[in-house]
Every structure is written in structure tokens, then in C-alpha cells.
Amino acid sequence: MVLTELLTIPIIVVGVIVVLGLAFWARYKTVSPDEAMIVTGSFLGSKNVLTDDSGRKIKIVRGGGSFILPVFQQAEFVSLLSHKLDVSTPEVYTEQGVPI
Known part of the structure; x- marks a missing residue:
């Protein structure tokens, strides 16, 4: 009986630590170097908080991580990679007939 009482408290403490660790792990979002995370709420x-003209705040995280509070904050990811744009131009000739 005494052994059971002695083991109960450490088991509860370890259980609480594990649950808190899992909650932190599930809500911590990481961002790779080629993308940005926009956090609102x-x-x-x-740190890295911007306010627009109407008073709304956003947080920009680049190449790192942030803990997202599930009820109060939302996170969206944006790629920072360059996009290829194909531009086709018609053939234009000078007065001498040379194509440009």
C-alpha cells in the first residue's frame, strides 16, 4: 500500500510532463528557409510583428519556428521561391529589316 502511494505521484508528474510535451510538439510549427509563415490573431x-493601417497585427516568421495557439492564432505558409514566367514577344524588324 505504501509503495503504491509512493509511485502514484511520480507517475502523475511524468504523465503531465509527457502530455504538455506532446501538446507543445503538436502546436510548434517550423518554417524552412525557402518559405515564410504568416501568423494572424x-x-x-x-518580435517580427507588423501592424497595418486598420490596427490588425501579423507576425512573419522566416526560416525558424513559432508556437501557434490553436484558438487565438492561425498560420499560413507562403513560398519564397522565384517563379518562372514565360514571355513571348513577336518578331520586330528595324527600318533596315534586321530582326530584334
């Missing part, structure tokens, strides 16, 4: 902190 409340409780953004003060």
Missing part, C-alpha cells in the same frame, strides 16, 4: 508577442 491575438498574443503574437513583439
Whole structure:
């Protein structure tokens, strides 16, 4: 009986630590160097937070990570890679008939 009581408290403490660790792991979002994460909502902190003209705040995370509060914040990912744009131009000739 005494052994059971002695083991109960450490098991509960370890269980709480594991649950908190899993919750943190599930809500921590990482960003690769070639993308950005735009976080909107409340409780953004003060680092990398921008405010627009209407008073709304966004947080931009590039190449790192951030903990996202599930009820108060939303995260969207944006690629920072260059996009290829094909431009076709018609043949234009000078007055001497040379194509440009």
C-alpha cells in the first residue's frame, strides 16, 4: 500500500510532463528557409510583428519556428521561391529589316 502511494505521484508528474510535451510538439510549427509563415490573431508577442493601417497585427516568421495557439492564432505558409514566367514577344524588324 505504501509503495503504491509512493509511485502514484511520480507517475502523475511524468504523465503531465509527457502530455504538455506532446501538446507543445503538436502546436510548434517550423518554417524552412525557402518559405515564410504568416501568423494572424491575438498574443503574437513583439518580435517580427507588423501592424497595418486598420490596427490588425501579423507576425512573419522566416526560416525558424513559432508556437501557434490553436484558438487565438492561425498560420499560413507562403513560398519564397522565384517563379518562372514565360514571355513571348513577336518578331520586330528595324527600318533596315534586321530582326530584334
